[in-house]
């Protein structure tokens with residue numbers, strides 16, 4: 001039977017963004033709170049899966065082998081801390097390749113759903129960018145925008161442009177100050193088996209859940 005999963009973007013959610021891309025393990029750095037949050041998530045009986053655009057491969061800045069090694073080391077560190085990443089899927093393509101897997105397209109999520117028998121409508125994607133939210137919407141998942149990484153800047157852009165399909169997201173005023181907060185709330189949501197909540201609005205000190213329909 002299909003089951004829900006937690007999908008995580010990598011850069012800006014688990015690790016620090018770099019405007020020149022993370023191209024080596026030395027350039028990879030966990031965001032504060034991310035490892036703790038991953039440990040909380042690991043307690044849930046749900047697949048935790050990373051879905052990441054790695055356009056640096058398509059741009060020729062890094063080989064696929066190096067990208068895979070960075071992800072392998074990341075997963076090993078998370079495991080050593082008591083967390084768990086069950087799978088990592090990357091889009092290696094150049095933004096102009098027009099592939100089906102680069103977010104905002106839903107290809108990676110659809111691949112995961114088939115591989116892991118995932119119920120997309122019951123799953124959530126946590127990202128720091130508009131493309132993450134759009135990919136989740138295209139795949140029929142819930143989405144949560146964190147303000148780590150590019151999140152704050154992306155939220156400001158979305159608000160300024162009032163983009164269709166995201167207007168409601170902006171209207172509920174999603175503010176997730178850190179990856180840790182969002183992971184913890186996600187964990188609570190799944191632990192309490194609540195369904196039908198697509199996006200939540202929360203303030204750091206006073207979380208509140210808001211229904212959201214894409």
Ligand SMILES: [Zn+2]
Nearest residue numbers: 091099101102
């Ligand atoms: Zn791709």
